[in-house]
Amino acid sequence: MSVRKREWTTPKGVAKSAWVVDYTDTAGKRRLKTFAKKKEADQFAATATVEVREGTHVADSASITVAEAGKLWIATGESEGLEQSTINQRERHLKYHIGPFIGGTLLSKLNVPAIRAFQDQLRQTPYPDDFLKISMRGKPRTGKMIGIVTTSLGGILSDSQERGLATRNPVIEMGRKRKGRGRRQEKRNKRKLVVGVDIPTPAEVKAFVAALSGRWRPLLLTAVVSGLRSSELRGLRWQDVDFNARTISVRQRADEFRKIGRPKSEAGERTIPITPGVVNSLKEWRLAYSRPIIGKDQDGKPVREDARPGHLIFANGNGQGESHANIINRGLIPAMIAAGITIDSGNRDEEGRVIHKAKYTGLHALRHFYASWLINRPQDGGFGLPLKLVQERMGHSSITMTADTYGHLFPRTDDADELAAAEAALLGERV
Incomplete structure (x- = not known):
């Protein structure tokens, strides 16, 4: 040298x-x-x-471009059997966010300043006119999206390192440099979940359950009292329900393409107790639920197969997993509006009256409520479960995830009266 x-x-x-x-x-x-x-x-x-x-x-002349490395990264994901939704997300990140800005850059030319410049470009450039979501076209990328795309770029570089095509991963290097003050600032700025804003209150849930009817009642009632994720609900089979023991066992999930697979983590496989009300609702649904069409009778009417253990509980008319969009748009939101759990949409009708919209528009709000229900003290209508048990019921991969998300909801035991009682027990009535 x-x-x-x-x-x-x-x-x-x-x-x-x-x-x-x-x-x-x-x-x-x-x-x-x-x-x-x-x-x-x-x-x-x-x-x-x-x-x-x-x-x-790796010399510059032996290096490949970010776009070429991105294609290899996608191929790696396909060979590892990643879900189609994950592969599609990788392709979108490469097509709309990474490729247009640094797709032609050699991996050997990437460093921390180059990554920061790339992030600045993303921040200053709106979504393209051909972006899949029409509502996002022409709008600026959020800080959260820029972070997600940067993570994908880090994945591309890690894959290239394993292939011997890159010597460094400046995304990881940048993360290490920001680990101290930057990470602490990010943690301080992260807003905690608020009951009544992000988490339905017990009164709201009571009104919501009362408004449930038809085919959506058993599904959404199960979501309320089990905290299952949308994919877990859609992958639930009759054999996963033990009516006698009043439990649900999560053993599989259905992705957005209705493909059945195992839960994303080992902790996702769990058994959850359910209430008698849910048991009765599921029994009623089993007698009337939409079963696969196996033929037609002499009058030309469809003949459906009897319910079997392996059948999906919340299937559509063809026996396939119900779509997430249908659950939200046809089940959750109409029930929220019917229950009066709404907020001002900011729009007015022709007579100037307020047009309301559903206050909670995602199934995760019901999952958040379930977590708060597990945490609340019995005298407040909850279960008062410890953190570890809450983690197991939620199917979180680590107790840290549970603590970071819901730790602030746990009742405090250091108020003035309790401190006075503790002092008296330790030091006597008079100090």
Whole structure:
């Protein structure tokens, strides 16, 4: 590895100079890299020396572009059997966010300043006119989306490192530099879930359940008292319900393409107790639920198959998993509006009256309520369960996730009266 100065004169008689790093790469091939300043050449030489010794160095001429690496990253996901929704998300990130800005950049050229510049471009450039979600076209990317896309870029670089196509992952390097003050600031700025804003109150849930009817009642009632995720509800089978023990066992899930698979984590496989009301609702639904059509009778009317253990409980008319959009748009939101759990939409009708919309528009609001129900003290209508048991019921992969999301909901035991009682027990009535 040598660094030398090169001087020459252009055809127009202008004197030029540069610094050249002359070295042999890991394959034994001689490489030359030119820099305008000696400091830059020395820095590269020092880094390249270590990379060549460790067998990780990749020269610019042997590097590939971010777009090419992105395609390999997608192929890796497909070979690992990732869900189609995850593959589709990778493709969207590459097509709409990463490719247009740094798709042609060599991996060897990426560093922390280049990543920061990429983030600035995302922040300053609105969604393209051909973006899939029409409502997002022309609007700026949010900080959350920029973070998600940056994570995907980090995944591309990690995959390339494993393939020997990249020597570094500046996304990880950037994360390490921001781990201290930046992460603490981010944690302080993260808003906690609020009952009545993000989490339905007990009174709202009571009104919501009272408004449930028809085919959506057993599904949404189960969601309220079990805290199952949407994919877990849609993948639930009759054999997963023990009516005698009054439990539901989560053993599979259905993704957005109705593909059945195992829960995302080992903790997702769990058994949850359910209430007698849910048991009765599911029994009634079993007698009338939409079963697969297996033929037609002599009058041409559809003949449906009897309910079997392996059948999905909340299936559509063809026996396939119900879509998440249908559950939200045809089940959850109409029930919220019928129960009067609404907020001002900001719009007015022709007579100037307020047009209301559902206050909670996602199934995760019901999951949040379930968590708060587990946490609340018995005297407040809850179960008063400890953190570890709440984690198990929710199917969280770690207790840290449960604590970070719901820890602030746990009742405090350090109020003035309790402190006075503790002092008296420790030190006596008089201090």
